Amino acid sequence: xxxxxxxxxxxxxxxxxxxxxxxxxxxxxxxxxxxxxxxxxxxxxxxxxxxxxxxxxxxxxxxxxxxxxxxxxxxxxxxxxxxxxxxxxxxxxxxxxxxxxxxxxxxxxxxxxxxxxxxxxxxxxxxxxxxxxxxxxxxxxxxxxxxxxxxxxxxxxxxxxxxxxxxxxxxxxxxxxxxxxxxxxxxxxxxxxxxxxxxxxxxxxxxxxxxxxxxxxxxxxxxxxxxxxxxxxxxxxxxxxxxxxxxxxxxxxxxxxxxxxxxxxxx
Amino acid sequence: xxxxxxxxxxxxxxxxxxxxxxxxxxxxxxxxxxxxxxxxxxxxxxxxxxxxxxxxxxxxxxxxxxxxxxxxxxxxxxxxxxxxxxxxxxxxxxxxxxxxxxxxxxxxxxxxxxxxxxxxxxxxxxxxxxxxxxxxxxxxxxxxxxxxxxxxxxxxxxxxxxxxxxxxxxxxxxxxxxxxxxxxxxxxxxxxxxxxxxxxxxxxxxxxxxxxxxxxxxxxxxxxxxxxxxxxxxxxxxxxxxxxxxxxxxxxxxxxxxxxxxxxxx
Numbered sequence: 001x002x003x004x005x006x007x008x009x010x011x012x013x014x015x016x017x018x019x020x021x022x023x024x025x026x027x028x029x030x031x032x033x034x035x036x037x038x039x040x041x042x043x044x045x046x047x048x049x050x051x052x053x054x055x056x057x058x059x060x061x062x063x064x065x066x067x068x069x070x071x072x073x074x075x076x077x078x079x080x081x082x083x084x085x086x087x088x089x090x091x092x093x094x095x096x097x098x099x100x101x102x103x104x105x106x107x108x109x110x111x112x113x114x115x116x117x118x119x120x121x122x123x124x125x126x127x128x129x130x131x132x133x134x135x136x137x138x139x140x141x142x143x144x145x146x147x148x149x150x151x152x153x154x155x156x157x158x159x160x161x162x163x164x165x166x167x168x169x170x171x172x173x174x175x176x177x178x179x180x181x182x183x184x185x186x187x188x189x190x191x192x193x194x195x196x197x198x199x200x201x202x203x204x205x206x207x208x209x210x211x212x213x214x215x216x217x218x219x220x221x222x223x224x225x226x227x228x229x230x231x232x233x234x235x236x237x238x239x240x241x242x243x244x245x246x247x248x249x250x251x252x253x254x255x256x257x258x259x260x261x262x263x264x265x266x267x
Numbered sequence: 268x269x270x271x272x273x274x275x276x277x278x279x280x281x282x283x284x285x286x287x288x289x290x291x292x293x294x295x296x297x298x299x300x301x302x303x304x305x306x307x308x309x310x311x312x313x314x315x316x317x318x319x320x321x322x323x324x325x326x327x328x329x330x331x332x333x334x335x336x337x338x339x340x341x342x343x344x345x346x347x348x349x350x351x352x353x354x355x356x357x358x359x360x361x362x363x364x365x366x367x368x369x370x371x372x373x374x375x376x377x378x379x380x381x382x383x384x385x386x387x388x389x390x391x392x393x394x395x396x397x398x399x400x401x402x403x404x405x406x407x408x409x410x411x412x413x414x415x416x417x418x419x420x421x422x423x424x425x426x427x428x429x430x431x432x433x434x435x436x437x438x439x440x441x442x443x444x445x446x447x448x449x450x451x452x453x454x455x456x457x458x459x460x461x462x463x464x465x466x467x468x469x470x471x472x473x474x475x476x477x478x479x480x481x482x483x484x485x486x487x488x489x490x491x492x493x494x495x496x497x498x499x500x501x502x503x504x505x506x507x508x509x510x511x512x513x514x515x516x517x518x519x520x521x522x523x524x525x526x527x528x529x530x531x532x533x
Contacts, residue, residue: 072444100446111441113459124455127447136454178441185445 021045022083022189022221023069029077030064030245038064040245041078048188051212051222053236053253055229057265060242062225066191069223070103071096083188104182104220106192106211111178114167118158118177121166122149125181138162152180155214172203176210183214190215192224196231204228208235229261325508334506338494338513345480345490346517348408352415353476357469360420364427365453371431373449382428389421393479397488408489415476415483422475426468430461463532470525477521481514491517 023046030039039061046052054062067073069080071087080087082099104125112121119138126135126145134140138149153159156176158169166174175195182190195211196204212235215222226232232239232253239256241248241264249260306314365372367385372378396417400410431453438456447455458465484492491514498507 067444070444072440097446097448100444103445105441105444107437107441107444109437111437113438113456114435115459115462124442124447125445127442127445127451127455133451133454135451181441182445187445191444 020081020084022048023223024081025069025078026080027078028065028068028075028080030061030068030073031076034076037076037245039068039075042242042245042247044240044247044250046189046221046223048221049219051215051235051237052224053232053239054223054225054242055227055232055239055261055264056225056242056248061245062242063193065242066105066193066223066225070100070105070191101185102188104185104187104190106175106178106182106190106195108194108197112166112174112181114165116166117163118153118166118169119146119149119162121177122152122180122184125149125152125184149180149184152184153177155183156180156210170203172199172207175199175203175207179207179211179214183218183220186218187220189221189223192222194225194227197227204231211235232256321504324504327505328509328512329503329505330509334509338491338510341491341494342513342517344408345484345492346477348411348483348488348490349415349473349476349480352412352480353419353469353473355412356416356419356476357423357472359416360423360427363420363424364431367424367428368431371434371449371453371457385421385424385428387421388417389425391421393418394482394486397483397486401487406487406489411480411483411488411490414488415480418479419472419476423468423472427461427465430464430468431457434460466532467529470529474521474525478518481518 023044025042025044028039028042028044029037031037042061042065044065054065056062064073068075069082069087071082075087083102085095085099087096087099113124116124117138120136123135123138123141123145126141126148134142135145138146141149150159150162153162156179158173158176158180161169161173166177169177175198179195190211192211196207199207208231211222211224214220222236224236233256236253238251239253240250241260243264248264249256251260363381363385366374367378367381369378372381374381393414397410397414400413404410404413434457438460439452442452442456480490480492481495482492484490484494485496487493491510495507495510495514498504498510
C-alpha cells in the first residue's frame with residue numbers, strides 16, 4: 001500500500017506546546033436559539049492516535065459536537081482546545097482555518113462536487129494551502145499535488161477512476177473518494193459524521209474497515225459518529241455516548257454493555 | 268335527502284371581495300388608459316394606406332454590391348460591439364455577483380449594497396446608457412461597447428448571484444470544514460456546481476447584446492443602427508428595408524447558434 005505520510009514531513013507537526021490531548025472540551029455548551037441547549041456541559045478529551053466513536057439517538061447533539069470541535073458552529077459556553085489552541089467565537093478566522101487545515105472531515109453524504117472529476121475532488125482537499133487556487137482542478141494543480149491525490153486514490157482503491165465524474169460513481173465509491181479527499185492533506189485528526197449511514201451494510205462495513213485501517217497505518221486520530229452499534233464496538237477504542245446534549249458514559253469499547261446501549265437509545 | 272358532505276364546494280371559494288374589488292379596479296385602469304393611448308379603429312383604418320405606401324417604397328430592398336459591402340462592415344462592427352461588450356460584462360459580472368450573493372458574499376450583509384448597484388445598472392434602459400456614454404466618450408462603437416458591458420453586468424450580475432445563492436450547500440460545507448477560505452469555496456464548490464447556469468445566462472446575455480447593439484446606433488453609439496437612422500432620415504427606404512433584413516438575419520443566426528449551444532450543455 002502506498003504511504004501518504006512518510007514521503008514528506010507532515011506540514012502540521014505538533015509544536016512543543018501541543019503535547020497534551022488533541023482535543024480537550026470542558027463544559028461545552030451550544031444553543032442555536034439561546035433557549036434549548038443542544039450541547040449541555042460536554043466534557044471530552046481525545047488523545048493522539050485514539051479511535052473514538054460518538055453514539056446517541058437522533059437529536060442527542062453528535063453532529064453539533066463534531067462541527068463545534070472545528071469551529072464550524074461557534075460554541076455558546078465552556079472551553080474548547082483543539083491541537084492545543086483555544087477554539088471559540090472570539091478566535092480569528094485565520095486561526096480557525098489554520099486549525100481546520102489539520103483536520104479531515106467526512107460527511108454522511110460525501111459532499112463531493114458532482115460535476116468535477118474524482119481526481120479534482122481529491123485535490124480539493126488541498127484548498128487552503130499556499131497557492132491553493134491551483135486546487136480548483138487537477139489540470140491546474142502542481143505535479144506534487146497530483147501525485148499525492150493519486151496516492152490517496154490508490155489508498156482507497158479508486159486510482160483507475162481518477163478521471164471519471166464524481167456523480168458517475170456508486171454511493172460507496174463516492175464515500176471512498178470523500179475519504180481520499182480528507183486524507184490527502186495528511187491530517188492529524190479525522191472526523192467522520194455517520195460515514196456509513198447512507199450505504200448498504202456491506203459497503204458500510206467496507207468503508208469503516210478502510211477508515212480504521214488508514215488511520216491506524218498513518219497514526220491519524222479518528223473521531224466518528226454512528227447509529228450502527230457494530231460499527232462503534234468493532235472499530236473504536238473508546239465509545240462516548242451522548243444523551244440530551246450530555247455525556248452519558250465514556251469508556252473503552254470492550255467495556256460497553258448492552259445495558260449501556262439500552263440506556264443511550266431509550267427515550 | 269342528499270348527503271350534504273357529498274355536495275360540490277362553491278365555484279369561487281378562493282375569490283374574496285377584496286380580490287374582486289382589486290380586479291375591477293385594475294380593469295378600470297386598463298380601460299381608462301386605452302381611451303387615452305390605444306389606437307382607435309378610425310386611426311388604424313387611416314394608417315393602413317400610409318403603411319402600404321411605405322412598404323411599397325421599401326421594395327425591392329437595395330442589393331447594390333457597394334451598399335451591401337458597407338452594410339457588411341457595419342454588421343461586423345455591430346457583432347463586435349455585442350461580443351466584446353458582452354464578454355467584458357460577463358467577466359466583470361462574476362466578482363460582482365459573488366459580492367452580491369446572499370450567504371456567499373465576502374462582504375457579509377454588505378451584499379445588499381452591491382445588489383442595489385446591480386439593480387440600478389439593470390433598471391436604466393440601454394438607450395439611456397448609450398446616450399450617457401455618447402455624451403461622455405463621444406460618438407462611435409466604443410460608446411456602444413460600454414453600453415453593452417453595463418447592460419450585461421446588470422443582467423448577468425443578477426442571474427449569477429441567484430445561481431450562487433442556490434448552489435449546493437454540502438460541498439461548500441465540506442470544503443469549509445477542511446479550512447478552505449471563501450475564495451476557495453467559490454472556485455472549488457460553487458462555480459463547478461453552477462457552471463451550466465452561468466453558461467446559459469451568458470448565452471442569453473450575448474443574444475440580448477446582439478439585439479441591443481443593432482439599435483444603439485440610433486443614438487450614435489456605432490453599429491448598423493446608425494445606417495438605419497441615416498436611411499430613414501434621408502428617405503432611402505430601399506436601403507432601410509435591406510438593413511432591417513440584415514438585422515433580422517444576424518439576430519436569427521445568433522439565436523440559432525445559442526440555442527444549439529444551450530441544447531449541447533443540457
